[in-house]
Amino acid sequence: MMATRAQQRPDRAEPVRSGEQGRDFEFTSADFARIRDLIHRSAGISLSDHKRDMAYSRLARRLRARGLDTFKQYLDLLEAENDPAEWEAFTNALTTNLTAFFREAHHFPILAEFVPRRPQPVSVWCSAASTGEEPYSIAMTLIEALGDSGARQASVLATDIDTQVLAKAEAGMYQFDQVKHLSPERLKRFFLKGTGAHAGMVKVRPEVRALVRFQQLNLTDRDYQLRSQFDAIFCRNVMIYFDKPTQAQVLGRFEPLMKSGGLLFAGHSENFTYVTQAFKLRGQTVYELTRDATGTRTPARASTSTSTSSHTTSGVTV
Numbered sequence: 001m002m003a004t005r006a007q008q009r010p011d012r013a014e015p016v017r018s019g020e021q022g023r024d025f026e027f028t029s030a031d032f033a034r035i036r037d038l039i040h041r042s043a044g045i046s047l048s049d050h051k052r053d054m055a056y057s058r059l060a061r062r063l064r065a066r067g068l069d070t071f072k073q074y075l076d077l078l079e080a081e082n083d084p085a086e087w088e089a090f091t092n093a094l095t096t097n098l099t100a101f102f103r104e105a106h107h108f109p110i111l112a113e114f115v116p117r118r119p120q121p122v123s124v125w126c127s128a129a130s131t132g133e134e135p136y137s138i139a140m141t142l143i144e145a146l147g148d149s150g151a152r153q154a155s156v157l158a159t160d161i162d163t164q165v166l167a168k169a170e171a172g173m174y175q176f177d178q179v180k181h182l183s184p185e186r187l188k189r190f191f192l193k194g195t196g197a198h199a200g201m202v203k204v205r206p207e208v209r210a211l212v213r214f215q216q217l218n219l220t221d222r223d224y225q226l227r228s229q230f231d232a233i234f235c236r237n238v239m240i241y242f243d244k245p246t247q248a249q250v251l252g253r254f255e256p257l258m259k260s261g262g263l264l265f266a267g268h269s270e271n272f273t274y275v276t277q278a279f280k281l282r283g284q285t286v287y288e289l290t291r292d293a294t295g296t297r298t299p300a301r302a303s304t305s306t307s308t309s310s311h312t313t314s315g316v317t318v
């Protein structure tokens with residue numbers, strides 16, 4: 001049986017922990033600590049201890065691709081060369097991209113009710129778009145809420161730090177299994193069914209695709225280089241990877257990018273109430289900007305909305 005590299009160099013390796021047998025590369029606590037530091041600095045992502053095996057398996061591919069023998073060599077190279085392509089691969093390897101069409105479904109009726117009441121055209125930013133299911137769900141909601149012609153003026157900016165998922169998102173092709181939970185009406189209206197080599201696949205229809213623009217954007221960048229404001233920002237299931245100071249910085253950058261009365265949609269386990277005063281909770285992980293049209297912050301109270309009845313839709317009150 002072939003010895004692993006860690007076994008070949010017992011002097012440099014730490015005691016082999018359970019689950020580490022059979023690894024191709026030595027992977028020390030110092031390596032993992034360095035990876036954590038680098039991904040935190042570059043993408044704001046805080047990797048917890050239990051992500052150690054994940055980091056190993058995903059980055060081992062980069063060592064193989066670069067023909068390297070140790071994580072130390074790889075991390076030295078990453079830091080020394082300042083090679084944008086390798087940094088991109090490093091970041092892509094460490095992101096978690098789980099998503100789904102109409103995930104956390106209660107948000108979409110709220111969006112559907114919100115957008116017709118806004119000055120048109122409306123614009124929505126999906127700031128952790130992953131493989132596209134979320135921005136396409138937003139675009140479909142805009143079409144349902146505004147009608148085909150109304151939605152043609154609307155736009156969805158879909159961004160993510162991970163270039164690999166953005167490429168998949170742009171293609172707009174999914175397994176049928178990923179959409180089988182959608183209503184027959186939505187399936188018919190928004191997807192084309194694959195045939196031949198694409199049997200078992202669906203493609204987002206061009207009229208949905210036309211509303212969405214994809215772009216790489218790192219939420220921890222100081223300046224997002226976005227020059228227009230949004231009626232709504234979706235920032236769901238990404239802040240959980242950031243520590244509180246990073247969350248506060250991101251929310252601070254969202255504030256000037258939000259139109260007065262704009263809504264911020266967060267993930268189910270994300271709570272910004274104690275992170276910022278710029279947004280306040282309206283209910284069910286939906287936040288509202290506290291600054292009014294004059295730029296004055298409204299006092300923190302249950303809701304600043306002028307119409308309470310119109311905030312109830314599909315049994316959801318926000």
Ligand SMILES: C[S@@+](CC[C@H](N)C(=O)[O-])C[C@H]1O[C@@H](n2cnc3c(N)ncnc32)[C@H](O)[C@@H]1O
Binds near residue numbers: 129
């Ligand atoms: C778990 S997915 C959530 C996808 C979608 N928002 C949802 O809720 O279904 C998290 C996404 O955040 C992205 N991400 C992580 N760090 C980021 C950063 N610093 N800037 C932008 N996107 C980031 C990841 O690449 C990943 O696609």
